[in-house]
Amino acid sequence: METFDLSVVWAIIVAFAIIMYVLMDGFILGMGILFPFAPDEEARDTMMNTGAPIWDGNETWLVLGGTSLLGAFPLVYSILLPALYIGVFLMLAGLVFRGISFEFRFKAKGKNSRKRWNAAFAGGSMVVAFAQGAVVGAYIQGFETQDRVFTGGAFDWLTPFSVMTGLGMMAGFALLGATWVILKTEGHVQEWAYGISTKLLWIVIGVFALVSLWTPFIDQGVAERWFGNIQIIWILPALAMASAAALFFSLKRGRGKLPFFATMSMFIFTYLGLLVSRWPYVVPPDYTLWDAASAPSSQMFLLVGTLIVIPVILGYTGWAYWVFRGKVRPGEGYH
Amino acid sequence: MELDPLIISRLQFAFVISFHAIFPAFTIGLASFLALLYGLYFKTRNKAWELLAQFWTKVFAVVFGMGVVSGIVMSFQFGTNWSNFSQATANFIGPMLSYEVLTAFFLEAGFLGVLLFGRGRVSPGVHLFAAIMVAVGTLISTFWILSTNSWMHTPAGYEIREGTFYVTSWFEAIFNPSFPYRFLHMGLASFLAGGFVVAGVSAWFLLRGHEIEANRKALSMSLWLLLIAAPAQAVVGDFHGLNTLEHQPAKLAAIEAIWETDSAVPLALFAIPDQENQTNHFELSVPKLGSLILTHDPDGEIKGLSEWPRDEQPPVWFTFFGFRIMVGLGFLMIGFAVAGLILRKNGRIYTNHYFLQGLRLMSVAPFIALLAGWIVTETGRAPWLVYGVMSHAEGLTPSLTGGIALFTLLGYMGVYAVVFACGVYYLTKVIRLGMEEEKEQDETKDNHRPMRPMSASHASFDDDPSPARS
Numbered sequence: 001m002e003t004f005d006l007s008v009v010w011a012i013i014v015a016f017a018i019i020m021y022v023l024m025d026g027f028i029l030g031m032g033i034l035f036p037f038a039p040d041e042e043a044r045d046t047m048m049n050t051g052a053p054i055w056d057g058n059e060t061w062l063v064l065g066g067t068s069l070l071g072a073f074p075l076v077y078s079i080l081l082p083a084l085y086i087g088v089f090l091m092l093a094g095l096v097f098r099g100i101s102f103e104f105r106f107k108a109k110g111k112n113s114r115k116r117w118n119a120a121f122a123g124g125s126m127v128v129a130f131a132q133g134a135v136v137g138a139y140i141q142g143f144e145t146q147d148r149v150f151t152g153g154a155f156d157w158l159t160p161f162s163v164m165t166g167l168g169m170m171a172g173f174a175l176l177g178a179t180w181v182i183l184k185t186e187g188h189v190q191e192w193a194y195g196i197s198t199k200l201l202w203i204v205i206g207v208f209a210l211v212s213l214w215t216p217f218i219d220q221g222v223a224e225r226w227f228g229n230i231q232i233i234w235i236l237p238a239l240a241m242a243s244a245a246a247l248f249f250s251l252k253r254g255r256g257k258l259p260f261f262a263t264m265s266m267f268i269f270t271y272l273g274l275l276v277s278r279w280p281y282v283v284p285p286d287y288t289l290w291d292a293a294s295a296p297s298s299q300m301f302l303l304v305g306t307l308i309v310i311p312v313i314l315g316y317t318g319w320a321y322w323v324f325r326g327k328v329r330p331g332e333g334y335h
Numbered sequence: 336m337e338l339d340p341l342i343i344s345r346l347q348f349a350f351v352i353s354f355h356a357i358f359p360a361f362t363i364g365l366a367s368f369l370a371l372l373y374g375l376y377f378k379t380r381n382k383a384w385e386l387l388a389q390f391w392t393k394v395f396a397v398v399f400g401m402g403v404v405s406g407i408v409m410s411f412q413f414g415t416n417w418s419n420f421s422q423a424t425a426n427f428i429g430p431m432l433s434y435e436v437l438t439a440f441f442l443e444a445g446f447l448g449v450l451l452f453g454r455g456r457v458s459p460g461v462h463l464f465a466a467i468m469v470a471v472g473t474l475i476s477t478f479w480i481l482s483t484n485s486w487m488h489t490p491a492g493y494e495i496r497e498g499t500f501y502v503t504s505w506f507e508a509i510f511n512p513s514f515p516y517r518f519l520h521m522g523l524a525s526f527l528a529g530g531f532v533v534a535g536v537s538a539w540f541l542l543r544g545h546e547i548e549a550n551r552k553a554l555s556m557s558l559w560l561l562l563i564a565a566p567a568q569a570v571v572g573d574f575h576g577l578n579t580l581e582h583q584p585a586k587l588a589a590i591e592a593i594w595e596t597d598s599a600v601p602l603a604l605f606a607i608p609d610q611e612n613q614t615n616h617f618e619l620s621v622p623k624l625g626s627l628i629l630t631h632d633p634d635g636e637i638k639g640l641s642e643w644p645r646d647e648q649p650p651v652w653f654t655f656f657g658f659r660i661m662v663g664l665g666f667l668m669i670g671f672a673v674a675g676l677i678l679r680k681n682g683r684i685y686t687n688h689y690f691l692q693g694l695r696l697m698s699v700a701p702f703i704a705l706l707a708g709w710i711v712t713e714t715g716r717a718p719w720l721v722y723g724v725m726s727h728a729e730g731l732t733p734s735l736t737g738g739i740a741l742f743t744l745l746g747y748m749g750v751y752a753v754v755f756a757c758g759v760y761y762l763t764k765v766i767r768l769g770m771e772e773e774k775e776q777d778e779t780k781d782n783h784r785p786m787r788p789m790s791a792s793h794a795s796f797d798d799d800p801s802p803a804r805s
Binding site: 056059060062063064066067068070071072074075077078079080081082083085086088089092093095096097099100103104107108109113148149150151152153154294295297298301302305306309312313316 | 400403404407408410411413414415418419421422425426427428429430432433434436437440441443445501502505732733734735736739742743746747750753754757758761794795796
């Protein structure tokens with residue numbers, strides 16, 4: 001028996017990359033979703049300036065998660081990507097538009113050109129958020145497979161449930177974005193963000209409740225997990241609820257920093273709850289993480305480099321956030 | 336007509352990777368050029384080198400950014416369209432592609448920011464070190480990608496159990512038989528791409544009388560580089576050909592449109608290959624030259640395509656014409672490099688109008704040659720995805736339908752058209768601004784510049800004179 005299980009180590013790394021991505025790109029996508037509702041163009045500039053120095057580092061985690069899946073859990077990669085074919089395309093197209101509008105909007109001086117980049121930024125962000133939320137829904141539903149190959153249709157993922165999780169993810173990211181704006185701005189932009197955060201919180205709580213009630217009916221295994229004998233896992237939804245409560249009161253009392261961190265904690269506990277629902281199945285309902293793993297020598301070969309580079313990325317990320325800490329004021333751009 | 340997901344997926348992959356390849360091919364060469372410029376500035380403290388280094392860093396930044404954006408799609412395409420291939424070969428290609436991503440991130444996290452934004456904040460020595468690391472990093476990225484690709488051409492160090500490839504020797508798999516040739520060939524191609532762009536842009540600046548001293552230095556330097564790289568590429572290409580003859584004889588026969596096995600084979604300079612009837616029309620050839628070039632023996636035997644069943648023959652049109660475009664442009668590049676040497680005598684490289692105009696046009700030549708070369712080698716592997724082991728059809732995603740594949744093919748074409756149009760438009764603006772901007776900006780540095788590639792330039796995206804914000 002080996003001293004440690006490589007597949008479990010890799011599952012933790014991939015899960016970590018995914019939540020890092022969700023949290024860090026989440027608030028930037030959220031600002032994109034809120035873009036059309038911002039009070040004025042100056043507010044949009046300020047919002048974009050809060051994300052400008054860090055957004056592309058955040059995307060790093062998505063690519064890292066994707067290639068790590070191919071390297072460590074090829075079965076997940078080769079079943080999920082065909083099953084989510086159209087969703088993946090929409091997400092990538094959205095990311096491309098979001099990315100280039102981040103770069104070129106600042107360089108666009110004309111009014112019309114400005115408007116087009118605003119639209120590309122908002123539209124791209126919305127499509128990405130919806131596609132990612134729908135992926136979560138599709139994941140909970142499970143995939144039709146035979147002999148380790150996806151055998152379903154191109155639109156299997158698109159169900160009322162996944163549409164709801166897609167819209168829910170948009171609301172969730174918008175909430176992350178709004179609380180980030182509270183953290184990073186002041187004055188009328190911050191006031192607007194306070195107002196919209198409270199509304200978004202109710203929507204998000206509604207969607208979370210719906211998903212929680214709906215999920216056990218979608219899959220027997222999930223129901224057994226939650227109503228089986230491992231009661232300790234109920235601490236996860238309890239902590240998610242506690243985070244929501246903390247968010248609610250911190251918004252009411254006008255606390256500047258707490259709302260963003262409370263929202264992040266809400267996301268983390270919900271995410272852990274989702275992982276627990278399906279553990280150890282990584283391609284529900286048929287394959288576990290050990291079924292999906294690549295050869296031990298391949299996992300080991302890749303682990304060496306990954307363990308060297310991840311701390312470097314974390315260090316760099318932390319440093320970038322530290323350099324650009326504090327409030328962003330109108331007209332005070334990075335450009 | 337039934338839409339064939341196989342053809343459409345191949346088209347999509349070809350489109351996405353061709354589009355993407357242009358950017359890294361350029362940045363690999365340019366990164367080494369930048370390291371050289373920073374090194375020269377470090378050594379001589381001549382302002383002209385610094386001016387050049389700063390200008391080309393801005394160009395590098397924009398192209399690097401576009402490479403990253405277009406590359407994200409690549410890391411998902413293996414799974415969406417080629418899931419059976421991904422699953423079967425993941426034990427090798429998974430870690431290899433991941434290492435490329437890790438290299439790129441390590442590079443970006445550690446050194447790119449210092450290279451792009453470090454001037455005035457770190458010492459010139461540290462700055463030079465960052466430039467060298469970025470150049471080395473791009474070459475390491477190339478290493479992973481080309482090793483993976485070469486393995487698909489000349490698979491080694493593996494065994495197959497129940498349809499899955501398992502690596503038995505990482506060394507043999509990574510340093511597979513065609514890898515050294517392909518790596519050198521692509522490395523030199525990138526240097527040629529970087530060199531001809533620098534030469535072309537410098538020539539254009541000289542024609543406009545812009546920053547004469549600096550651009551003369553850049554032109555002279557790039558012409559020296561090309562004088563070495565262009566002929567060297569011909570030699571490396573020749574060895575690459577010998578390697579192909581040994582490992583992929585069908586590809587070689589398809590490149591030369593040789594249908595019957597023979598010795599003392601002529602070299603077809605031009606022909607219209609006819610795969611249906613397995614013959615050539617309007618052939619214009621030189622006797623014995625084919626054998627001489629391909630086997631280094633005028634009477635050497637070369638296998639013809641008729642040795643393989645028709646469904647295992649590569650599509651001859653692509654390989655035959657692709658190869659001739661690549662080689663033709665290669666000779667043209669050598670010609671320009673040699674012309675540079677001749678004109679150098681009395682400094683006419685800086686003043687000869689025709690030569691400078693010609694160099695301007697030649698900026699695109701290495702890119703066309705590079706894409707033509709990749710088309711030759713990739714279509715020449717057909718019908719195999721992993722040569723001799725797994726065919727394109729076997730690697731395809733089983734659930735994929737033609738209509739859905741067509742939807743994403745058109746989608747990616749649309750998305751990339753927009754990206755490419757914006758990127759090239761912006762790049763032209765950066766180049767048109769020339770080196771003026773850097774002089775003005777010198778005094779007004781703030782510490783809060785974002786560490787992102789494209790932010791390294793200040794050129795405006797459009798020409799509207801009334802700024803929407805200060």
